[in-house]
Amino acid sequence: MRIATWNVNSVTARLPRLLAWLESSGTDVLCLQEAKTTEEQFPVAELSAAGYECAVHATGRWNGVAVLSRAGLADVVRGLPGGPEYEGVAEPRAVSATCGPVRVWSVYVPNGREVGHDHYAYKLRWLAALKDAVAADAAAARPFAVLGDFNIAPADEDVWDRSAFDGATHVTEPERAALAGLRGTGLSDVVPRPLKYDHPFTYWDYRQLGFPKNRGMRIDLVYGNAAFASAVKDSYVDREERKGKGASDHAPVVVDLDV
DNA sequence: ATGCCCGTATCGTACGGA
Numbered sequence: 001m002r003i004a005t006w007n008v009n010s011v012t013a014r015l016p017r018l019l020a021w022l023e024s025s026g027t028d029v030l031c032l033q034e035a036k037t038t039e040e041q042f043p044v045a046e047l048s049a050a051g052y053e054c055a056v057h058a059t060g061r062w063n064g065v066a067v068l069s070r071a072g073l074a075d076v077v078r079g080l081p082g083g084p085e086y087e088g089v090a091e092p093r094a095v096s097a098t099c100g101p102v103r104v105w106s107v108y109v110p111n112g113r114e115v116g117h118d119h120y121a122y123k124l125r126w127l128a129a130l131k132d133a134v135a136a137d138a139a140a141a142r143p144f145a146v147l148g149d150f151n152i153a154p155a156d157e158d159v160w161d162r163s164a165f166d167g168a169t170h171v172t173e174p175e176r177a178a179l180a181g182l183r184g185t186g187l188s189d190v191v192p193r194p195l196k197y198d199h200p201f202t203y204w205d206y207r208q209l210g211f212p213k214n215r216g217m218r219i220d221l222v223y224g225n226a227a228f229a230s231a232v233k234d235s236y237v238d239r240e241e242r243k244g245k246g247a248s249d250h251a252p253v254v255v256d257l258d259v
Numbered sequence: 260a261t262g263c264c265c266g267t268a269t270c271g272t273a274c275g276g277a
Contacts, residue, residue, distance in 0.1 A: 010266055061267055206264035243261045
């Protein structure tokens with residue numbers, strides 16, 4: 001089974017490339033982030049025609065997540081149980097589903113904006129709620145994983161230049177401690193292979209030749225429980241999808257499972 | 260060329276992204 005996570009930066013803008021990539025990659029289950037549309041406007045018909053069922057949690061201009069599956073789709077949960085609100089809104093940043101033998105969460109962790117910003121505290125609260133929400137599935141025997149845009153580089157080597165992030169979010173100790181807390185539930189970081197260069201970056205800024213200069217970050221992560229991790233045959237970042245006109249600023253992370 | 264930011268909401272410009 002081929003499972004992937006991809007922040008598409010608007011499912012509407014990305015639809016042609018999304019459909020082409022699903023077909024060319026042979027992905028069975030895709031955890032998608034930044035749909036940037038409403039549930040009503042999500043391209044369910046096009047994806048259904050391509051053979052995928054959709055579990056969508058999306059409310060408009062910002063955020064929005066989905067699980068696309070051609071391996072079954074059951075027990076859908078929309079939203080993060082116990083998750084915090086931001087400025088009075090429970091944002092659509094998490095959706096989970098069981099796809100055949102595997103249960104997955106698709107998550108879009110809050111950015112944090114700046115250290116000390118309300119959004120940064122929100123990010124840490126959100127991650128604490130995620131840990132509580134996944135603990136039971138993480139400890140269970142069924143293959144389970146949380147996949148998505150975590151907006152955290154787990155280690156200094158996961159950004160192209162650590163000094164460029166002094167004082168910034170995504171690399172701070174509290175954010176990394178939140179990831180460690182998640183690992184403490186029994187999940188481990190399934191680190192993909194880079195298809196080029198030394199580091200499996202998953203995101204490159206659109207600006208200032210970020211991709212050609214490989215000024216990237218590894219912030220799209222796959223956190224799997226023991227059953228999931230032991231079933232991993234291969235994992236890689238499909239950087240080819242970052243190339244060319246109409247690319248997202250994130251590349252898909254692909255995981256092949258022997259399940 | 261992988262090539263100097265993009266998408267949405269909205270119709271000139273603000274916001275978010277990281």
